[in-house]
Amino acid sequence: MRAQANGRPASSGIPEATVARLPVYLRALTALGESGLRTVSSEQLATAAGVNSAKLRKDLSYLGSYGTRGVGYDVEYLRYQIAREIGVNQDWAVVIVGIGNLGQALSNYGGFRSRGFRIVALVDGDASRVGEMHGDLAIAHIDELDRLVVERGCSIGVIATPGDAAQAVADRLVAAGVTSILNFAPAVLTVPEGVDVRKVDLSIELQILAYHEQRKRTPGADREGLPSEQVVES
Amino acid sequence: MRAQANGRPASSGIPEATVARLPVYLRALTALGESGLRTVSSEQLATAAGVNSAKLRKDLSYLGSYGTRGVGYDVEYLRYQIAREIGVNQDWAVVIVGIGNLGQALSNYGGFRSRGFRIVALVDGDASRVGEMHGDLAIAHIDELDRLVVERGCSIGVIATPGDAAQAVADRLVAAGVTSILNFAPAVLTVPEGVDVRKVDLSIELQILAYHEQRKRTPGADREGLPSEQVVES
Numbered sequence: 001m002r003a004q005a006n007g008r009p010a011s012s013g014i015p016e017a018t019v020a021r022l023p024v025y026l027r028a029l030t031a032l033g034e035s036g037l038r039t040v041s042s043e044q045l046a047t048a049a050g051v052n053s054a055k056l057r058k059d060l061s062y063l064g065s066y067g068t069r070g071v072g073y074d075v076e077y078l079r080y081q082i083a084r085e086i087g088v089n090q091d092w093a094v095v096i097v098g099i100g101n102l103g104q105a106l107s108n109y110g111g112f113r114s115r116g117f118r119i120v121a122l123v124d125g126d127a128s129r130v131g132e133m134h135g136d137l138a139i140a141h142i143d144e145l146d147r148l149v150v151e152r153g154c155s156i157g158v159i160a161t162p163g164d165a166a167q168a169v170a171d172r173l174v175a176a177g178v179t180s181i182l183n184f185a186p187a188v189l190t191v192p193e194g195v196d197v198r199k200v201d202l203s204i205e206l207q208i209l210a211y212h213e214q215r216k217r218t219p220g221a222d223r224e225g226l227p228s229e230q231v232v233e234s
Numbered sequence: 235m236r237a238q239a240n241g242r243p244a245s246s247g248i249p250e251a252t253v254a255r256l257p258v259y260l261r262a263l264t265a266l267g268e269s270g271l272r273t274v275s276s277e278q279l280a281t282a283a284g285v286n287s288a289k290l291r292k293d294l295s296y297l298g299s300y301g302t303r304g305v306g307y308d309v310e311y312l313r314y315q316i317a318r319e320i321g322v323n324q325d326w327a328v329v330i331v332g333i334g335n336l337g338q339a340l341s342n343y344g345g346f347r348s349r350g351f352r353i354v355a356l357v358d359g360d361a362s363r364v365g366e367m368h369g370d371l372a373i374a375h376i377d378e379l380d381r382l383v384v385e386r387g388c389s390i391g392v393i394a395t396p397g398d399a400a401q402a403v404a405d406r407l408v409a410a411g412v413t414s415i416l417n418f419a420p421a422v423l424t425v426p427e428g429v430d431v432r433k434v435d436l437s438i439e440l441q442i443l444a445y446h447e448q449r450k451r452t453p454g455a456d457r458e459g460l461p462s463e464q465v466v467e468s
Contacts, residue, residue, distance in 0.1 A: 087445055212253075
């Protein structure tokens with residue numbers, strides 16, 4: 001998250017924090033579109049995405065989308081604009097390294113394919129698992145990684161190995177030409193310039209829940225003045 | 235994310251966006267502490283957490299932590315303050331419902347236990363899997379859910395079922411007394427007031443990577459003026 005670290009905008013002039021919200025808007029617009037809505041106000045879309053509407057309007061202004069006064073945004077067109085900006089209109093070939101429970105879960109994850117991410121290779125270090133089928137993919141050995149990345153045009157690698165294997169896998173991915181890594185392993189990765197890494201920490205969301213749970217148990221915690229606790233999922 | 239939706243602060247007066255960053259600061263402080271650092275400047279901590287230092291100082295001011303001019307923050311004390319604020323000094327009993335690949339991966343996830351989250355029950359709808367051991371827990375049938383939640387004092391439930399089962403599971407969790415739900419299922423859940431839901435969408439991070447990947451491929455994209463692309467993981 002290079003650009004967020006000092007608040008400077010990313011390469012295209014869109015701040016990192018806005019980039020991180022675009023997929024959330026995209027999901028909200030997809031749901032609104034599926035429910036039959038043709039146009040949406042910034043307030044409606046902001047509520048569906050779980051942000052405030054001023055922030056939403058600011059974010060969309062980076063895309064040159066300002067909506068129409070009194071009408072709002074055209075759902076399909078805004079969806080198209082955001083998808084194009086993120087790049088999910090393209091087809092992204094993804095390799096998953098580490099086919100334990102998490103790697104298997106990720107290989108089956110329906111939310112990837114529907115957003116343009118196609119899992120094209122499954123790789124594991126355990127030779128005894130080579131050839132094991134998951135969907136229409138057979139597990140390949142880690143020694144095949146370079147060849148698979150090149151042959152199948154992978155630019156994105158997902159690391160779902162144990163922590164102590166993650167750096168070596170990252171090095172091999174980078175050497176093979178992968179320039180974006182999604183890291184589920186409990187390890188901090190060092191990568192050369194030009195390679196982006198995002199780390200997923202599944203405990204972060206649990207900690208946010210714990211924060212609110214603790215407040216519910218504290219007699220003095222003031223929950224008045226809050227909007228309905230009915231959750232708007234983002 | 236009730237409070238974030240309209241920008242109003244959460245019950246304790248800390249804005250939702252700040253709450254969401256506290257676990258990131260906690261992780262950064264833990265890593266800095268393990269590396270032997272006793273005090274840390276706001277700039278160091280901000281870099282380690284991947285935010286800008288003005289935002290960090292603002293966030294910490296909600297906790298009453300202002301650091302010492304010229305010295306910075308005491309790593310251990312700030313870690314303690316944040317952990318207490320989030321509530322991870324407490325012991326949280328968690329039930330996981332849906333013990334497929336993802337549920338199994340979550341039940342083994344080391345990052346939960348180290349943050350105060352203790353998996354105390356594994357529940358699945360498939361009767362043929364009852365009794366299957368994962369670590370020191372046997373899978374129980376979904377019909378046992380109410381009893382287990384009460385007996386083992388679960389306040390947090392994790393849903394890792396297919397999408398079409400998620401709402402029924404959420405209803406049962408809530409009926410049994412669970413007031414915080416972490417939802418990995420591809421479904422939007424409706425829950426009563428007083429219940430918090432956080433949804434994990436594993437494709438969001440991939441979409442953020444795709445955004446940058448697309449920029450790398452676009453010849454006109456201006457990447458000058460950026461800080462080093464060496465990634466500071468947050």
